[in-house]
Amino acid sequence: MGTTALDLLRASRVILFGVGGVGGWCAEALVRSGIGHITIVDNDEICVTNVNRQIQATTKNVGKSKVDELRERLISIHPRVKVEAIPEVYEFAHRDRFDLHGFDYVIDAIDSYTHKLELIEHSWEVGARLFSSMGAACRMDVTKIRTASLWDARMDPFARILRKGLRKRGFPGDFQVVYSEEEPLAPVERTSVACGTHQCFCHPNDPDHVDWCATKLVINGSAVHVTASFGMALSGLVLQDVRQRASDRHQISEESQGLPTRVP
Numbered sequence: 001m002g003t004t005a006l007d008l009l010r011a012s013r014v015i016l017f018g019v020g021g022v023g024g025w026c027a028e029a030l031v032r033s034g035i036g037h038i039t040i041v042d043n044d045e046i047c048v049t050n051v052n053r054q055i056q057a058t059t060k061n062v063g064k065s066k067v068d069e070l071r072e073r074l075i076s077i078h079p080r081v082k083v084e085a086i087p088e089v090y091e092f093a094h095r096d097r098f099d100l101h102g103f104d105y106v107i108d109a110i111d112s113y114t115h116k117l118e119l120i121e122h123s124w125e126v127g128a129r130l131f132s133s134m135g136a137a138c139r140m141d142v143t144k145i146r147t148a149s150l151w152d153a154r155m156d157p158f159a160r161i162l163r164k165g166l167r168k169r170g171f172p173g174d175f176q177v178v179y180s181e182e183e184p185l186a187p188v189e190r191t192s193v194a195c196g197t198h199q200c201f202c203h204p205n206d207p208d209h210v211d212w213c214a215t216k217l218v219i220n221g222s223a224v225h226v227t228a229s230f231g232m233a234l235s236g237l238v239l240q241d242v243r244q245r246a247s248d249r250h251q252i253s254e255e256s257q258g259l260p261t262r263v264p
Contacts (some may be wrong), residue, residue, distance in 0.1 A: 005246035023109030025231030126150035137220035144182035
């Protein structure tokens with residue numbers, strides 16, 4: 001990466017929306033790589049069903065805030081990193097709470113279609129560098145994971161639906177996404193679980209708990225090796241961009257000094 005790139009990385013500010021099976025791994029990779037400031041946004045609490053894939057989830061912290069638990073883990077890895085944990089959901093009505101102008105990178109790991117659309121539009125309006133995750137559920141083959149423009153992402157039903165929604169809104173922009181070319185797998189067998197049935201077994205005695213799973217039409221299974229790979233790929237997009245910015249600075253510096261431009 002080089003000293004210039006590492007300095008840029010340390011000075012960079014990232015805001016990450018969604019710290020589930022994809023976002024949590026992305027956050028950890030960025031902190032382990034030397035990011036200086038990261039804000040993590042997610043209003044959800046850890047459920048026992050998260051333990052199979054979410055990096056901050058264990059059987060000992062079920063019911064605790066995802067962002068608070070992840071913040072504690074990240075600081076234990078890199079004590080000098082600045083981690084701001086915001087236990088809120090991103091939505092249009094509260095978009096002004098998130099000043100995206102103040103960040104070098106916006107990372108979208110939200111699995112809610114409507115909130116994802118709203119964050120994409122907001123990021124484009126303020127000129128933020130946005131990287132977004134498409135659907136990681138119902139996949140098993142990490143060799144099919146790709147990065148590309150949203151408009152070029154193939155074989156991903158979520159990307160297709162997202163493109164349709166953005167076209168309806170007259171969205172003129174473009175951004176890089178992580179997606180899979182693997183066709184989503186049908187379940188080998190149907191199982192009966194409380195998740196998504198208004199009988200959430202994470203908080204059976206908490207009348208104030210919101211069962212977000214019950215708001216979804218389908219609860220799709222996810223494998224940790226795939227969701228983690230999506231998160232790593234997202235962090236890689238940030239690192240590659242930082243490295244390119246550092247390379248551009250070196251080239252400008254050399255040209256200003258009249259030095260010959262190096263051939264890569």
